[in-house]
Amino acid sequence: MQGATRRTFIKPLRAGAFCLAISATWIAPSGVALAQQIAINTVNIEGNARIGDSAILSRAGIVPGQSISAGELNAGLQRLQDSGLFESVDFEPRGNALNITVVEYPTINRINFEGNARIGDETLAAAIGSNERRVFNPAQAERDAALIADAYASEGRIAARVTPTIIRRSDNRVDLIFEIFEGDNIEIERLSFTGNRVYSDRRLRRVLETKQAGLFRAFVRSDTLVEDRIEFDRQVLRDFYLSRGYVDFRTNSVNAELTEERDGYFLVFDVQEGQQFRVGEITVASELAEADSDLYRETVKTRSGVVYSPTLIEADIARMERQAIIDGVDFMRVEPRITRDERNLTINVEYVLTRGPRVFVERIDIEGNTTTLDQVIRRQFNSVEGDPFNPREIRESAERIRALGFFSAAEVNAREGSSPDQVIVDVDVEEQPTGSLSFGASFSTNDGIGFAIQFTERNFLGRGQRLGLTLSTAEDDQLYRVNFFEPAFLGRDVGFGLRLDVSESTSSTVTYDTDRAVLTPSLSFPVGANSRLELNYKYDQSEMKDRGSDSDNGPIIGRDIDEGELVNSSIGYRYVYDSRTTGLDPTAGYLFEFGQDFAGVGGDNTFIRTSAKVVGERKIFNEDVTLRATLEGGALNYQSGANRAVDRFLLSTNTIRGFEPGGIGPRDLSESNEDPLGGNLFVAARFEAEFPVGLPEEYGITGGLFYDVGNLWDLNDVDLSGGRVVGESGSFRHVIGVSVLWETPVGPLRFNFSDAIRKEDFDREQTFEVTVNTTF
Template sequence: MKAKSSLLSAVSAMALSAGVIFSGAGVVQLAAVTVAEAAVVNRIEVRGNTRVDAETVRNYVDIRPGRNFGPADVDAAVKRLFATGMFSDVRISQSGSTLVVTVDEQAIVNQVLFQGNKKIKDADLTRQVQLQPRGAYSSAVMEADVQTIKQAYARIGRDDASVSAQIVDLGQNRVNVVYTIAEGDRTKIASIAFEGNTAFSDSRLRDVIVTKQSNLLSWLTRNDVYDQDKLQADEEALRRFYYNRGYADFRVISSAGQFDEAKNSYTVQFVVEEGQRYKFGDISIDSSIDGLTDDQLRAQLETKSGSYYSAQDVEKTLVALSERVADLGYAFAQVTPRGDRNFENQTISVAYTIDQGARAYVERIEIRGNSRTRDYVIRREFDLSEGDAFNQVLISRAKRRLEQLDFFSSVNISTAPGSEPDQVILVVDVVEKSTGELSIGGGYSTGSGPSGGFVVEGSVAERNFLGRGQSIRLAVGGGQTSRDYTLSFTEPYFLGRRISAGFDIFRNTREYDKYTSELTGGTIRFGLPITQTLSTQIAYNLQQENYGYNSKCLTADVYDLTKCDPISSYLSNVIPSSWVKSSVSGSLIYNTIDSMQSPRNGTYANLTAEVAGLGGDAQWVKFTGRGTHYQPLADEIDLVGLVSLGGGHIQKFGNSNLRVFDHFQSNERMIRGFRYNGIGPRDGVTGDHLGGTTYFNATAEMQFPLPLISESIGLRGAVFADAATLYGTDLVGGGITGDAMKWRASVGVGLTWASPFGPLRIDYAVPVMQETGDRVQNFNFGISTRF
């Protein structure tokens, strides 16, 4: 029996020494003889290594002298060595009592070079590829890098970019890796079509999504890049759009892009199912918690019976109810909406059920992916912290806040079990994006006031300064008769609270027909949110104003009537002069606008009071207010109406008189169809308009898409009617005319353009009510924002 065992051992040893081979597929094969028993060796010899230490190789082999091993152990050793990425070939064999491990080391990458790339810089590509200088070369990794580079070009809209790779042998087992890139032309989106939509036109839905058709300006906007991830975001945007307009059964059946290689363009199609349109039916609150009554909560309801169903209103109600219930001392209460569809009368009754939820606490908040943004910038957007009761509604709101910061390309909040059954870990995964901006723009305004003529502006801004969530902006601008310099800084969470604090420093110079002005000053401001839609801002303002004669009107520093028309006596009283204004101001801001860039629904109102007299020369109190309401008139064709009302009054106090520069002056925001400072009280001798102490204005406007023009260009038409009055004066002296309350009115048409340089607008207005001495200006071109 003993002899038989010795014989088997000898056969096993002979088989191993005669035929253990590693194939390129990573499989160990024993030639001719199957090993019946494990083998033993006395030592392990490593051959072929030059850079990798032999002991390192032995550790990966993990076969120990004097211990039994078999083919499975050899196979595992080979796989471990290959997995290190340090070797291009591995062979293991046995020679007598020695296990021989022969390796061919991977070449070392000396340089990674890119050729032919212009649209993506070398540094950006280097960060994306896996092969790096001083690392091990791998042909498989190089091929993977080729695909990575192609994907990088696809993300900037160049799907037909081609990439090839090769190595240059430098000797001594060193290589250069060269990626040659043919960038090709920009891949366009030829068309975006919708199937299954009847309530809203294709053009209206194309305006909802982020992906846009290619047009003449796409090379600037870059919004015509096809991306499957963007399509998923577009699907969600479509769902929100329909859900907020009564279509609770809406769904996106499919979205896809078809690539045409010959034309290097995509055709994108969305297939949707709209379903019925619902209104809210009965709205009720069902509480199972003793002591919690409907009367305590009904004021929090944002959903109203008879209104069209809106998922956004349901969400607002959930947040309001959850906060109110928590304030009443029920930290673990859960608010759940339950909808009941009535298909016959097309209503959805909503019952908000309030139950005592399971006691669960937030053990910790774990943040991942923020290499630049500091943890506390993310944590402060949560209305709960470690140790607080778990509340899904508050977590959803924190997610929206993080997304609104615009610091991240994606935000995802998930949960994980804590150390105890009643503990929950919040996991916040973010993907950061660039928050710096460098912008250069220009334009032309037809106004004859301080903003008239050609203007250019350049600015450098950072929304997430040093990863602290602070914003800083430096802007320089000007035109033929103006210069502007501004430095602004904002800390959104002052002293760790949701109070914004910041300052602005500015210097503005203007050259008018007969005089010049220089304004140098600064503002310290604080902002405080009161509710989700109402906020307040207080500020201290210090400003020095210097006024002088226009140099073209002077001869030896004396005003020359032969060069300029006579200047008003009310202007000559303060020119030349230096004036210091020290004031405090407070504002209430109400904002429910759906989009500040392209508003279609909601209200924006601003009421401001400013008191000057805390030192300085000025002593007055000023009130201004403006409110604008947007309302869809025909949502299916994107017809939008707006109504705007505004007014202001300034009143002196103390011993100081109002100057001509303290009065309100008309502009295109007050009424179109008239020149800057073209209405109101005027000097009876020179005819110069002097401004007024009081004004009121109103606007009614209808905006619509332009037929036969792609909405992706951003052009929209408008018809409008303006009315305004500017009256009253506190100037000392006689000869003032036109200071009574007289209304002016105008009607006109406009064209707005959401350009890559900012919102622009051109208007043509015709006065239909005017007074003697008014100055008419039919065309006006400038910034379109009218908030």
């Protein structure tokens, strides 16, 4: 950098003044003379090295030998100055000759960033418009400085300052330097609400994307003030209230004030909740002869008296329009007519069946998908080319495309096609990375410390397929897993899955090791709006192994080990109904699962394994408290083969808390380790409540109470000779406990403190449990 000089360029451009020589030819005392045409026979250009004479003359609009007015000459000078190519431009007329002197802007030799630690050079380089080996433009550099400052503002560093400077080099080149002062990270110290009477600040804060600064500020980026995020929060807050019947809700203002130390913000949402409305009278009227209003009234699932929500209305309309397609009623539209009953705080809804415009889908154009195949996007549409155009279906398709998670942006719009009765649907998407490689660690009081490597690709080969590879190892268990899922098998709404698990277990709770390999192909498809059915085949190869002279196996476990390697080959099904994610009540939901496996399709054993689970959840006290109840059970009916311990039910801490894995149920006391034998039958119920404990919300700590009860029993078809078995007939265990839940940036921690108020002497109790799942 010897001989180089640095200077800031934030100065006015040194534009040469357009001073025409005062002569009798060019100046006249009247307006007529001012409009006189000037003949320029010769143009001399000096100072240009990169830009040719013809390009300068063309931009200025000057043609030697032709006449030009003084105004046109002045306009040509202005065009050259505004071109961004020249640092200065001078016009000097001499008789019928014009001398043009220019000073070209230098080219950018190098772009550097100084003082940046929070945002890397590559990220900043991608944000600016200036480029190396391009012409240096002071105005563009100023804009780039503003863009860099905006990037820091989105990180919560609103005090960041960026100063562009240049270093002169030889051959009319410069180095462009952005000197950055990052400033401190200004976070949201307090996020509060005014005007809210029904829902607490704590509950509303959980709705927003913006968060209050907490203990883990270095990991959480949502506790900074970002204008775009605030606008998004206004919308989600409105959606939250509308879905709960507060149709008059509005956000009056959002105020952000700096603290006295100027190191944080106080962010206040001023809201007006209004009254909660419920659904009143529901009627259906038809203006179409082929659409029977009584038939369509039967498709309406919303009932009078429930809390009003626009989602309820949208769902009813969608069901009626689907019924119209089944009935062959084309272009039917459902118009909801809403009337308010202020006295009773109800909203009456009349669905009017009308004829919509006769418009067809001409074609669907997809742009921006560089990786994802067109067919992956097209199958999100229920409409194809030539179908009647349904705006609601297009909106729903747009939501399905966004829900794929393959695109950072997805816009679906309709425009007029080749004729007024044709519509072209434009789909513009922007790809985003869909693969991830994660390294994880886990710890639990049962399994100890473990590590995992996981590769996941959610859009494998751009086909919308999911591929997962997992290598997990803990103190007592190792797992190797391959997962593959095709969501549209043979172009239908049928999912094809393939899963392979290879595991090794050396658990200290038993006196034997287990090697296992399980291959499971499956097909799943919807059987209702919230339900799916899965059909599967399972190949399960397992072996119980003696640990050698250090082990003390009893006679029952010893006979299981002597069976050697066995194969269970089964076909099965699983039905799932889940209203928690797609249900219309945001404060409640439930899950129902039922499945059976029928072994004996080859293999060594014949049995029927049945399992069922029901989960119900409701939020009370203005959604500050969550109540959850779970009931599950299973039955194993052996018909032939070896009924081994690894094939029967062994309850984990996820089924009944307060006991070690396999800590309850039948046990062989004839050996020193008293191995659990499992059982053919089990039933368990869990009841829990989660609630705030009064600590500041930024700590992320909530509390819980739970009560678990369960039983594991039955050893029919098991040779118990030589052993001293207890617990075969079973008994119910009862456990109460408290939980501390801690939300951290690396995942939720749960601390369970439990006490078995009813148990058996041979049970293995566990009064404390903590589970940590970390991915980094």
